[in-house]
Amino acid sequence: MRIGELSKATDVPVPTIKYYLREGLLPAGELSSPNQASYGDTHVRRLRLIRALVELAGVPVATVKEILESLDADTEPLHEQIGRAHRALTPTRRLSATEEARDAATAQVTKLIHDRGWTVEPSAPALATLIDTVAAFRALGQENLIAHLDAYADSVERFTRFEIDAVTANPTRDQLAESVVIGTILGETLIASLRLLAQESISADRWKNR
């Protein structure tokens, strides 16, 4: 199909498609004449993935590019490929906390990972983010909110197993890698919105008369 049809099929404006082509997010179409390119189903899929990352998950275009390059690197072992995409998706926000709060947080998180038997690279960005977050809870005087960190981890592990089962059901390596990216990013929004709804429902019951 031509670029105009690709635009219709995906609901992405032609100038945006051209921008993605220039930035190397979308592979070039096949030249059918010197100034006419033809696009296929892989372009439709790839465009939908880009839009999901950019629009729904708010991933910056440079990070999207990094993720897509990782997806396309067939030469890497799958778990490394997934690890790379994963790292690109991890938010790295830092909050200044006292040394004391950070030390206590590091100890708590290290113990948690050990107790659960998780295999985690010490350089994983999510590890730094988790420690920062626990330190922030402490620095803000909210120790009781993280007293049951293990209970959180237990629930999270529960649905992570479902997610990985669902993703593993994909027949091809490409589909699997794409599912990981979509699942990681959209799954975060899914969980966050379910949590807000559960909070609204449970708290309305409890606090109505306070």
Next chain:
Amino acid sequence: MRIGELSKATDVPVPTIKYYLREGLLPAGELSSPNQASYGDTHVRRLRLIRALVELAGVPVATVKEILESLDADTEPLHEQIGRAHRALTPTRRLSATEEARDAATAQVTKLIHDRGWTVEPSAPALATLIDTVAAFRALGQENLIAHLDAYADSVERFTRFEIDAVTANPTRDQLAESVVIGTILGETLIASLRLLAQESISADRWKNR
């Protein structure tokens, strides 16, 4: 204490404190002389809360103001106050999906909420976000990732009960409201980073040899 000491106690630069004062995020200090104001513990706490929202959670300053105003509105019933803060914290991202995907998502989410017996306002922004997200999974051909939506909801409900228990343990209404805001926002980062670590650990085991 003076503004310089407030800056030291909270690790927030003086110009930033002045900006928050001008924007009405931080209440004015008590005037100890015509051009000297004095600040207390409430300012230290409030500043830490603002920093957590802005730095760690990436909440825009205008939204922070809205949340703080809601926290300070003592005249509202507590659950309404919490609901308002909640809504200000809900991300509203929209993704274009086909009408078909959106209808299927609406039906799936409506059934979920009914089956779980959740009380949810039809206007809750998290509801729209959840429907959009489920529709996006469908539009991207990832139906199997949301086939077990109820299992997700079950795990999420589990830790939401812990969170609400922890928050309810706060003795004063002000502390309770502050905990809700911190717990809602930092809890999201906490859960997201736990999930990434669990994914890394579980998937490394499963996919090492694929």
